[in-house]
Amino acid sequence: MRHLLTLTLAQPPLFSFKECLWFLDRGYDDCLYRIHEGSISKPLVLANGEVIIVQVSELGSSLKVAVLGQDSERIESSTQEIIDYVKEWFDMDRDIAPFYQLLGQHRLLHFMPERYAGFRLIGIRSLLEALCWCVIGQQINLSFAHRVKRNLVTTYGTPIETDDYTYHLSPSAEVLAGLSREDLWPLKFSRQKSDYIIGIARLMAEGKLSRKQLEALPTFEDRKKALLEIKGIGAWTANYVLMKSFAEMRCITYGDTGLNQALKSIAGIGPKPKKEEIDTFFAPFVGWESYLVFYLWRTLS
Secondary structure, X not given: OEEEEEEXXXXXXXXXXXXXXXXXXXXXXXXXXXXXOOEEEEEEEOOOOOEEEEEEEEEOOEEEEEEEEOOHHHHHHHHHHHHHHHHHHOOOOXXXXXXXXXXXXXXXXXXXXXXXXXXXXXXXXXXXXHHHHHHHHOOOOHHHHHHHHXXXXXXXXXEEEOOOOEEEEOOOHHHHHOOOHHHHHHHOOOHHHHHHHHHHHHHHHOOOOOHHHHHHOOOHHHHHHHHHXXXXXXXXXXXXXXXXXXXXXXXXXXXXXXXXXXXXXXHOOOOOOOHHHHHHHHHHHOOOHHHHHHHHHHOOO
């Protein structure tokens, strides 16, 4: 691959690339992107089908987006698509000042705006990727979940070779839909998780589940209900996916181990808080629940 172009994006107020990079570089060896010398790189399939590598780094008060690929003529028409992707990835178009005002008024959380200044909700654009990650992560620790994810991606995903690194695209719905339990067992998937992954992939491959279908539903509750009707998707998964893949702001990941730990440490709630206790704590942050979850996770470092 060769360098095709470089884009520059102005950083919005209350944005910290360093904080965002911290979240993506917590030592779990994620196989879908590479963090190297202060930059993050990942492959992206454009709407026209071309595969590129997007490398994001900080350049003064801006973000520098270097694009690697093969076809320099086709890439020019995709410039806005690339910009939109990076902005969505780092939630750059959202004004989080109202959230910071709420934090600053809270007796237990007033330290957050200064300590975690500029931290943004990091997205996962691909619905299938987000769903697979949730299923993989159910009831296991993050280190093991990342190993299982790597097993799946390197075995059934698509490798993208560059001069100095091999990237990977997540497996497609069509590929996963054609697998069996026996295919996934050597990758450390349980029987149940194998069924969930394959079942979700088949729904997507058959056109019965898609990002566009969920986006077309009128409300957050409708989208959550649609996800909850799918085998293998519970409340935690539905909220996580809507938060990470759709940037829904009303998501609380009930039952999440990290959230429970943070609530216990900060508010003395727990160790397994009831839904009513969590709702009471989140009540002052209506419309910012997803950001509060993210900032509570941030306190665990």
